[in-house]
Amino acid sequence: xxxxxxxxxxxxxxxxxxxxxxxxxxxxxxxxxxxxxxxxxxxxxxxxxxxxxxxxxxxxxxxxxxxxxxxxxxxxxxxxxxxxxxxxxxxxxxxxxxxxxxxxxxxxxxxxxxxxxxxxxxxxxxxxxxxxxxxxxxxxxxxxxxxxxxxxxxxxxxxxxxxxxxxxxxxxxxxxxxxxxxxxxxxxxxxxxxxxxxxxxxxxxxxxxxxxxxxxxxxxxxxxxxxxxxxxxxxxxxxxxxxxxxxxxxxxxxxxxxxxxxxxxxxxxxxxxxxxxxxxxxxxxxxxxxxxxxxxxxxxxxxxxxxxxxxxxxxxxxxxxxxxxxxxxxxxxxxxxxxxxxxxxxxxxxxxxxxxxxxxxxxxxxxxxxxxxxxxxxxxxxxxxxxxxxxxxxxxxxxxxxxxxxxxxxxxxxxxxxxxxxxxxxxxxxxxxxxxxxxxxxxxxxxxxxxxxxxxxxxxxxxxxxxxxxxxxxxxx
Amino acid sequence: xxxxxxxxxxxxxxxxxxxxxxxxxxxxxxxxxxxxxxxxxxxxxxxxxxxxxxxxxxxxxxxxxxxxxxxxxxxxxxxxxxxxxxxxxxxxxxxxxxxxxxxxxxxxxxxxxxxxxxxxxxxxxxxxxxxxxxxxxxxxxxxxxxxxxxxxxxxxxxxxxxxxxxxxxxxxxxxxxxxxxxxxxxxxxxxxxxxxxxxxxxxxxxxxxxxxxxxxxxxxxxxxxxxxxxxxxxxxxxxxxxxxxxxxxxxxxxxxxxxxxxxxxxxxxxxxxxxxxxxxxxxxxxxxxxxxxxxxxxxxxxxxxxxxxxxxxxxxxxxxxxxxxxxxxxxxxxxxxxxxxxxxxxxxxxxxxxxxxxxxxxxxxxxxxxxxxxxxxxxxxxxxxxxxxxxxxxxxxxxxxxxxxxxxxxxxxxxxxxxxxxxxxxxxxxxxxxxxxxxxxxxxxxxxxxxxxxxxxxxxxxxxxxxxxxxxxxxxx
Numbered sequence: 001x002x003x004x005x006x007x008x009x010x011x012x013x014x015x016x017x018x019x020x021x022x023x024x025x026x027x028x029x030x031x032x033x034x035x036x037x038x039x040x041x042x043x044x045x046x047x048x049x050x051x052x053x054x055x056x057x058x059x060x061x062x063x064x065x066x067x068x069x070x071x072x073x074x075x076x077x078x079x080x081x082x083x084x085x086x087x088x089x090x091x092x093x094x095x096x097x098x099x100x101x102x103x104x105x106x107x108x109x110x111x112x113x114x115x116x117x118x119x120x121x122x123x124x125x126x127x128x129x130x131x132x133x134x135x136x137x138x139x140x141x142x143x144x145x146x147x148x149x150x151x152x153x154x155x156x157x158x159x160x161x162x163x164x165x166x167x168x169x170x171x172x173x174x175x176x177x178x179x180x181x182x183x184x185x186x187x188x189x190x191x192x193x194x195x196x197x198x199x200x201x202x203x204x205x206x207x208x209x210x211x212x213x214x215x216x217x218x219x220x221x222x223x224x225x226x227x228x229x230x231x232x233x234x235x236x237x238x239x240x241x242x243x244x245x246x247x248x249x250x251x252x253x254x255x256x257x258x259x260x261x262x263x264x265x266x267x268x269x270x271x272x273x274x275x276x277x278x279x280x281x282x283x284x285x286x287x288x289x290x291x292x293x294x295x296x297x298x299x300x301x302x303x304x305x306x307x308x309x310x311x312x313x314x315x316x317x318x319x320x321x322x323x324x325x326x327x328x329x330x331x332x333x334x335x336x337x338x339x340x341x342x343x344x345x346x347x348x349x350x351x352x353x354x355x356x357x358x359x360x361x362x363x364x365x366x367x368x369x370x371x372x373x374x375x376x377x378x379x380x381x382x383x384x385x386x387x388x389x390x391x392x393x394x395x396x397x398x399x400x401x402x403x404x405x406x407x408x409x410x411x412x413x414x415x416x417x418x419x420x421x422x423x424x425x426x427x428x429x430x431x432x433x434x435x436x437x438x439x440x441x442x443x444x445x446x447x448x449x450x451x452x453x454x455x456x457x458x459x460x461x462x463x464x465x466x467x468x469x470x471x472x473x474x475x476x477x
Numbered sequence: 478x479x480x481x482x483x484x485x486x487x488x489x490x491x492x493x494x495x496x497x498x499x500x501x502x503x504x505x506x507x508x509x510x511x512x513x514x515x516x517x518x519x520x521x522x523x524x525x526x527x528x529x530x531x532x533x534x535x536x537x538x539x540x541x542x543x544x545x546x547x548x549x550x551x552x553x554x555x556x557x558x559x560x561x562x563x564x565x566x567x568x569x570x571x572x573x574x575x576x577x578x579x580x581x582x583x584x585x586x587x588x589x590x591x592x593x594x595x596x597x598x599x600x601x602x603x604x605x606x607x608x609x610x611x612x613x614x615x616x617x618x619x620x621x622x623x624x625x626x627x628x629x630x631x632x633x634x635x636x637x638x639x640x641x642x643x644x645x646x647x648x649x650x651x652x653x654x655x656x657x658x659x660x661x662x663x664x665x666x667x668x669x670x671x672x673x674x675x676x677x678x679x680x681x682x683x684x685x686x687x688x689x690x691x692x693x694x695x696x697x698x699x700x701x702x703x704x705x706x707x708x709x710x711x712x713x714x715x716x717x718x719x720x721x722x723x724x725x726x727x728x729x730x731x732x733x734x735x736x737x738x739x740x741x742x743x744x745x746x747x748x749x750x751x752x753x754x755x756x757x758x759x760x761x762x763x764x765x766x767x768x769x770x771x772x773x774x775x776x777x778x779x780x781x782x783x784x785x786x787x788x789x790x791x792x793x794x795x796x797x798x799x800x801x802x803x804x805x806x807x808x809x810x811x812x813x814x815x816x817x818x819x820x821x822x823x824x825x826x827x828x829x830x831x832x833x834x835x836x837x838x839x840x841x842x843x844x845x846x847x848x849x850x851x852x853x854x855x856x857x858x859x860x861x862x863x864x865x866x867x868x869x870x871x872x873x874x875x876x877x878x879x880x881x882x883x884x885x886x887x888x889x890x891x892x893x894x895x896x897x898x899x900x901x902x903x904x905x906x907x908x909x910x911x912x913x914x915x916x917x918x919x920x921x922x923x924x925x926x927x928x929x930x931x932x933x934x935x936x937x938x939x940x941x942x943x944x945x946x947x948x949x950x951x952x953x954x
Contacts, residue, residue: 003726005626005694022726024692024915038725039693040626067915069726094726095886095916102914119685119907120914122692131693135628142619149482149517151612156945157634157701158647158678158716160952170635170671171654172647172678174705177665180654188654194647194705194715195952201635201649208596208945208954215501215599216516216608217482223701224634228651228671238671239635248515249480249499249571409572430596430954437579437597438501438544439572468633468685475637475672477685477907 001071007040009074012084016074021045021086022094024123027106028062033079034088036070039122042129042280046077046085054091064106065097065123111464118468118477126284129277130457130465133270137449137456140269141222141243144262150218150245155205157224161427162200168228169200170238201226206244206444207378207431210407213246213442214434220245222449232472234461237450239470246444252380252389252406255443256366259393259402260314263364267306270456278303278456285458298397299358302458305396312363314393317356319370320344325360326352347374353392353399365394377421378431379405381413391445398455404445411435478548484517486551489561493551498522498563499571501600504583505539510556511565513547516599519606519757523554523562531568541583542574542600588941595945595954603761606754607934607942610747614926614933617746618699618720621739627695627722632682634701638904639677645705646677647715678703683721683921684855684908687884690723690919691911697722699926709949711938714927716947723921729857729866729883732920733843736870736879737791740841744783747933755780755933762935775874776835779935782873789840791870794833796847797821802837803829824851830869830876842871854898855908856882858890868922875932881922888912 001020009021023038023045031051035044047070051059062068071090077083103117104124114121121127145152158172174194175181181189190198205221212219221244228238245258270278282302289297300308317325326332326341326348339349348367356365368391372381379388389406408414414435418425425432453465463469468477478497486498500515500522508528512521524547528536539545548567554560580594581601591598598604622629635649651671652658658666667675682698689696698721705715722735747755759779766774777785794802803809803818803825816826825844833842845868849858856865866883885891891912895902902909930942940946945954 007626022917023694039628039695065915067917094918095912095914097914103910104914119688119910120692122689128693131630131689132628135630138629139619139623142616146616149484151516151609152615153608153612153944154701154718156716156947156952156954158703158947158952159954161954168651170649170651172649173654174645174647177648177650177654177657194707194949195947196950197952199952211596211954212599212608212944215597216605217500218516224631226635230671239633241631433596435572437572437574437581438542440499440544441571467630467689470633470635470672472671473673475633475635475674475676477633477636477638477688 005040006036006038006043006045009045009084009086010041010043010082012074015076018071019074019086020069020071022067022069025062025064025066025068025097027064031059034062034068034070036068036086037128039128042125042132042276046079046082047072047088047091048085049088049091058091058093061093061096062091063097063099063102065099065102065104066093067095067097068093111461115463115469116476125280127464129274129280130453130459131467132277133274133281133457134453134465136270136274137266137453138222140266140273141262143269144265145218145220145245148218150220150247151212151216153205153209153212153216153219153221154223155202155208155221155244157202158195158199159202160195160197160199161207169203170226170228172199172201203227204242204244204446206246206446207428209244209246209444210434210442211430213248213444214438214440217249218245218247230472234463237462237466237469237471240462240466241449243447243449244444246442248442249440250406250443251441252368252391252443255404255406255445256314256316256368256391259391259404259445260364260366263393263402264310266452267456268310271303271306271310278306281457281459300396305458306456308396309364314364314366315361316366316368317361319367319387322348322352322356322365322367325356329355329360331355345371345373350399353394354396357394357396357399364396367392367394372417375405377417377423378407378414380408381417389443393445395455398451401451401455402445402447404443406441406443409435409439409441411439482517483513483515483520483522486522486561486563487518487520487559489551492553495548496551496563497546497548498524499544499546502539502541502543502545502574504541508536511539511545511547513545513563514605516605519602519609519754523556523559524549524565524568525562526565526568535568535570538570538573539568540574540576540579542576542579542581543570544572544574545570588938592940592946593953599944602757604941606751606757607930607936608944609754610751610758610934611930611942613747613751614743614930615699617743617750620746621742622695622697622722625695627697627724628689628693630682630686630689630693630696630698631700632679632685632698632721634679635672635676636679637672637674637676638684646680647703647705649676649678680704681719681721681923683723683923684905686721686723686921687911687919688907690725690921691915691917694726695722695724707949711940714939714943714946714948717939717943718926720924720926721921723919725919726917727883727920728918729845729868729920732881732883732922733791733793733845733868736868736881736922737841737843740870740879741787743929744933745787748780748783748787755783758934758936777873782935783933785873786841791841791843792838793843793845794838796844796864799825799829799833799842799844802833806832806837808832822848822850827876830871831873834871834873834876841873844869844871849894852882854894854900855884855891857885858894866920870922872932875928878928878932879922879924881920883918883920886912886916886918888916
């Protein structure tokens with residue numbers, strides 16, 4: 001007999017006279033009602049057993065976490081809370097779960113505890129919803145780019161260049177660390193390492209993606225990136241996933257159009273495919289909010305926040321305008337900001353970004369034309385000589401979600417900016433080649449995938465939106 | 478004016494009175510015909526310039542590799558070889574390409590040369606076709622799993638466990654290698670490293686994927702994996718991408734069904750979406766074949782090979798049956814095999830796998846129930862005590878493309894096999910937990926993505942199917 005999924009059965013409105021289903025017991029109450037889940041949906045299916053028909057020894061083994069197989073009939077539910085239920089005719093225990101020792105008890109667990117049990121935490125409603133959403137967002141991203149003529153490219157993970165300077169890098173080696181081969185001067189002889197030189201884990205696939213954009217036209221990466229920064233916060237991971245589209249012949253305005261359309265599209269996708277997961281998380285956050293003092297509560301629910309993004313045009317504001325607004329706004333004048341905005345040229349903090357989105361414009365905001373000295377060397381210099389065609393997209397609750405730019409396509413200007421940033425030309429000879437042979441305007445942006453998953457699920461700690469988080473002092477599993 | 482893509486224009490059969498397009502010059506002949514490409518398709522669009530209307534200084538800058546913008550009219554082509562062409566009214570050089578120094582000349586380059594110019598090689602027909610196919614295969618994979626109720630999971634790249642033993646691993650560290658902190662006994666003090674212990678790059682996401690299958694039901698990974706093996710061959714990379722589905726409640730037969738359906742589906746997908754890329758590569762291989770001695774020529778063209786997979790049922794044969802066939806086959810008796818098959822228990826080589834597929838069964842083959850001592854500890858032991866529920870899928874031309882297994886779900890047997898393989902239980906406490914709490918039959922397989930891309934494109938060197946290959950002594954770009 002074909003095994004069914006919970007998701008499939010819950011969408012039925014006819015009686016199914018004979019069926020088989022496998023899953024894990026979430027709860028078993030009154031020696032009669034099993035809530036069964038198989039991961040296909042956040043909802044459980046109720047399996048009703050008539051305890052007169054089963055051995056007590058079997059019933060005792062129907063514990064939280066046990067894997068079981070059930071045969072029976074799908075009927076309209078007699079009880080409240082569900083449309084259909086299974087009247088069980090046969091039940092088999094596939095794998096027991098010792099109720100006393102099973103870590104995932106049918107009660108509220110702290111997220112800290114669940115992080116220590118990350119191999120089991122998707123057995124809870126919250127984490128199964130988060131990880132289904134993470135999966136759906138991934139698919140929405142691939143689908144969007146595929147439908148828009150982009151080619152997916154895998155940029156390298158191990159890299160011989162550390163030119164981007166986006167932060168501290170992890171070293172990759174296959175030398176015997178205890179006793180590495182040495183040069184005559186006593187330094188380590190990396191010519192004997194696997195790649196014949198020092199290598200690191202990538203911090204971004206953008207530069208390589210540019211090489212592909214300059215031949216295939218529209219490309220994007222979606223892969224892991226790394227930072228060896230000792231930041232033990234709820235917003236940093238040492239290993240995280242990035243999406244980096246890059247498009248030839250596209251200027252900064254086109255880049256903004258693309259990013260806005262892309263973000264709206266992937267959020268609309270999950271609003272339609274993962275409605276039940278989102279409603280569960282929305283309710284969870286509302287319950288959590290109720291326990292907070294009035295002043296700390298969210299002004300929008302999770303689903304309202306998602307609609308805020310899909311339903312509003314993103315306001316495009318230059319960095320200079322934004323500085324004017326911030327300099328003259330109440331929280332700045334009343335010194336409510338932690339970092340006061342005094343002058344042009346200063347980098348914005350999350351509090352400023354959120355003020356612009358949540359209080360001032362009341363819509364997602366795209367800031368552009370940033371001072372060149374707070375942005376990377378590869379961003380296109382404007383004619384004013386002091387700003388670059390960078391853009392950041394700001395969302396409610398989290399601030400910056402996307403950072404992008406039109407790239408410097410002029411060989412001479414790029415060389416000057418590399419020199420100013422102390423990047424040797426030999427390091428990036430191939431990147432310079434793109435400006436030597438058939439250079440053209442091109443642009444792209446980077447989206448930290450976990451930031452998007454946090455936004456879409458309302459989770460407040462980045463460790464709770466990736467299966468097995470890597471953070472300082474933690475690489476368990 | 479909206480910019481068009483070459484792919485879009487080539488599919489038109491109406492006159493477009495006014496259009497704009499940007500791309501790179503592939504060739505310019507007779508001072509009149511520009512073959513323009515923008516990466517959207519393998520085909521170029523012919524842009525016809527009337528040299529009387531343009532400055533000679535401009536015409537001289539229309540060189541191979543130059544980026545140009547063209548305005549004009551799309552009309553039915555007067556010449557042969559294309560349906561439509563652009564009559565150019567305006568032409569602008571966006572980026573020059575110095576014809577003398579541009580590495581990608583309009584002639585045949587060796588793949589070795591192009592590997593050294595991997596940042597430019599997608600400007601050739603062959604590599605643009607290969608990389609578009611790589612992208613389409615990636616999408617087909619995500620699409621297949623999405624449509625079949627699988628959740629995509631990102632398994633960790635940096636791992637603290639080296640338990641899988643699938644090969645040598647790269648070390649990841651942020652310690653100062655020249656002068657690492659030391660313990661009292663002189664060994665390196667890894668407690669001061671970023672993660673507080675020794676960490677490596679993953680060789681497989683399977684074990685972590687199992688934790689997700691045992692809660693979300695059906696999951697798959699698609700991410701980079703690593704081997705620090707010093708294998709300088711055309712079949713090995715130090716960094717490559719793997720797809721690893723894992724399904725709860727699925728036995729080995731279900732695993733075979735899934736893998737066969739999956740492979741057929743993704744190959745059908747590219748046969749329909751990337752027909753022109755495949756036809757180009759098919760022709761390329763046929764031309765290459767003509768230059769070989771008769772005996773070395775392929776028996777099937779590229780597209781025939783793809784149809785061979787989609788149109789045939791995969792033959793399911795036990796390892797023991799296969800050994801009987803091989804022991805008694807002509808090439809074995811006549812000692813034509815490099816490795817002769819004498820007895821049960823020996824591992825199969827590519828020559829044996831290809832014999833079974835290409836000569837004996839003449840269809841893709843799934844071998845199953847391998848001797849336990851040549852397979853991994855986590856594969857389910859059969860009742861005979863000497864074979865495990867492993868399977869390998871064999872394809873023409875390349876041999877093994879997929880390796881999978883039903884997993885050992887019994888705690889006691891798993892512990893015994895780990896002990897036999899010298900894997901400490903503390904290393905995999907979380908993996909054992911899956912067998913303690915609600916264990917169930919489950920299965921999965923691994924597909925090396927580059928092997929699939931090689932099969933689908935007919936490329937014979939694995940370095941030519943990944944954007945920037947990482948191999949011994951090579952981590953350029």
